[in-house]
Amino acid sequence: MKFEESTDIIAKILYGSGVRHVIASSGSRSLRMVRSASGHPQLNVRMIVDERVAAFSALGISDCTAQPTALICTSGTAMLNYAPAIAEAYYRGVPMIIITADRPVDIIDLNDGQTIHQFHALDNIVKMSIDIDATRPCSKNDFDKISDIISFALSPRKGPIHINLHLEEGNEAMDYQCADYETEFSRLHIPHSTLSMSSFQKSEIALKKTLIFLGQMPFDSEMIQLVEHVAGLPNIVVVADIVSNCNIPNVITDIESLIDHIKAHPDVFNPELVITLGKTSPISRRFKEWLRSIDDYAHWRVNDKPEPENTYFHLERTIIADEKTFLKHIADNADKTNVDIFNRVWMVLNRKADVIKSNLLAEAPWSDIAAINVIIKQIPDSYTIQCSNGMSIRYLSLTGANRHRLYCNRGVNGIDGSTSTAIGYSSVSDTPTLLISGDMSALYDISALYSGQLSPKFKMIVIANEGGEIFRLTKATRNYEKREEMLCNIPDIKWKDVAKSVNMDYFEAQNKKELESVLGAFFIKNDRSTLLIIKTSIGNSKIYGNIIKEINNRL
Ligand SMILES: Cc1ncc(C[n+]2csc(CCOP(=O)(O)OP(=O)(O)O)c2C)c(N)n1
Incomplete structure (x- = not known):
């Protein structure tokens, strides 16, 4: 009789449901599941210690591959760090399989460390959750439940699901044999969306x-x-x-x-x-x-x-x-x-506005929007653009993005995971990825740069405009007397040192001429990931706002 642990069979079910990439975060409770996944010959498993980065990277991978990506983490608060990316996946309809290792049921609520009520903890942002006790041999019924919940992630509307898995700690093989289980697609029955086209004439x-x-x-x-x-x-x-x-x-x-x-x-x-x-x-x-x-x-x-x-x-x-x-x-x-x-x-x-806009953009003084207008014209066709929230996505909406693929976490996320998502995307993409990010967003998710996933095809531009520019533009915040201190402010980041510490090539530009002279090399270099810092100063939002006002005036 072939020895198989429950987690080995779960790994096979993952593969059978189309999962090809798994991101595991380090921990001992989850080790059995990680060992099984990484022992599966066709699952590509990588480790990212920060669960927030892991989950956003998984989101980027799913965006790029159109396949579900699985996440595995240890017990306690680890899973709560998945929440922002899971919420984005839930609202954008991106399938993700979240496997959280949990303690044996009888040691929850004993005031023990790293132990919380994990089952149901993500219920508002996943399609469904199940709790499986894998401290004992799993039954066919347990595996059926796992197959079913994964097929639910893949059925309309697609989205994340949560499998909370109680596991014994340790690395030694369990001394039991669990149920034989057919892990091929047999149970994965994905219903087609029902169409109600006839509902209109x-x-x-x-x-x-x-x-x-x-x-x-x-x-x-x-x-x-x-x-x-x-x-x-x-x-x-x-x-x-x-x-x-x-x-x-x-x-x-x-x-x-x-x-x-x-x-x-x-x-x-x-x-x-x-x-x-x-x-x-x-x-x-x-x-x-x-x-x-x-x-x-x-x-x-x-x-x-x-x-x-x-x-x-x-x-x-x-x-x-x-x-x-x-x-x-x-x-x-x-x-x-x-x-x-x-x-x-x-x-x-629209055509009239385009003509007025292109003149105004060409004449714009050095600013975020002037820089984006230069950059966008030089991005090689093969690039996918990833973008942070804040002003960056608004700048791109103004300049246009030609026919580039463009992604931004516009479901429910704010500035929390743009770099991780972009790096995850680029890690599985055949073509280069350019992230355009605000400096506050880049700082917020700086851990992504240290996740060990940087590919030579990853390029990042940070618009270093001294913090949260959007607050200098928005009516609700721009006149607040402590705006800079309480809303916009970020510490002075030595981006050159950051780049060096993660082995990225580094460029910077403080004016249009410098930008034009570095862009060619920035895009052409393909042996290492590359960071370009665009330095502008406060006043950007006025220049951007005036362009929009002026277009509307001249129409
Ligand atoms: C997770 C999260 N926290 C806080 C906010 C509020 N917020 C909206 S925009 C913004 C600042 C963005 O600054 P930056 O990334 O530098 O972009 P810029 O506006 O300068 O283009 C903040 C803090 C948010 N959207 N998301």
Whole structure:
């Protein structure tokens, strides 16, 4: 009889469900699970000590590979450090398998160290949790439960699940044989999303001035083609966040530059129907507020779950469908005789704004936005861009990102894990990854640079603008008398020393000329990961804000 521990079989179940990458954090309680996973010939297991970094890296890996990534950690508070990345995965619909090692059940609540109530601790941010006692031989029923919960992670809406695994400490083989278990895909039955396309008539869209909004979506060339087609229909305008990965000419990715003009001309620009696709709400707060404030339109949300998500307070219908199926349906049923000019008026406005914007950006004095405008034009086509929150993603929304793949944690995260996510992504990507980050975000997640995963294909640009620039721009914070001290401030970081300590090449630029002269080398060098620091000073937000104001004025 072949000896197999429960954890060996769990490792096989992981592989059978499509997991290829596992990130384990160091600990003794989790050792049995780690040993089994790393002993599996087809699982790629790496160790990252900081669980927050581990979980964000796993998120980046799942974003890049479109496969579930597994996490393993030890008992106690370790798992709580997974929470920010798990929450992002939950709201963005990214599958992740979280395995937390726990103590034997009878030593919980004895006031022992590193022991908390782990089961259910992540319940608000995972699709489902199970508690498995692997201190004894696991039964077929236990393995069925594990297979089922993993298949649930992979079924619509995809998302993270939590397996809390009670384990004996130690490295010696357990002296028992657990149940034989068929770990192939037999139990993994992934239901297809039910489509309710019949819930609307062709005429309901064909006759209405329709605004389609695209939130965050993974890059998908078939999706781009469909969007291109739909965005050419006369009664439809497509407004998309730059993280929709549909950055094509007939889609409006910079709504912020148009919003004042649109608000001033409701008869021309107000939609009768708004359809939203993708998991996230708009980056432009003013666009979201506009959609909340205007009357007389209906909102249809295309979603992979039936629960109503009434972001704009106009929700009329939830259409359960995947985005591509829905767009195909619209494209196939388009009314070719329609002579609506809704699309045309929006497109004319957008083209005009683009011309004004490109002049204003070219003339902008040295600042964050001037630097981003230079950088974006020089990023080689093969690069994926990862971006932190704060101003960076807003700068990119203004300049555009050409056709680069672009990712940012726009689900529910703030500044907590951009570097880890980008490094995780780049660790499994065949092509180079560029992270553009604010300096506060980069400091917050600096542990990622020490995670031992830096690949030569990873490039990082930090906009060193003396802390949280966004607070100097936002109405709610900019006039606070202690703004710099209480909101913006970060210590003076010696980035050159940081780069040296993690073996990254280092460049810096303090003006446009310096930037132009270092960019070529920054992108071309491919033997080590590289850090470029862009130094600007306070005043950036005024320059950025004035460009947007001026575009709106000149329209
Ligand atoms: C985890 C988390 N903590 C706090 C915040 C609040 N917050 C929003 S933006 C920001 C500052 C961002 O600064 P930086 O990364 O330097 O970007 P910049 O605004 O300068 O572009 C902070 C602290 C957040 N979003 N997320």
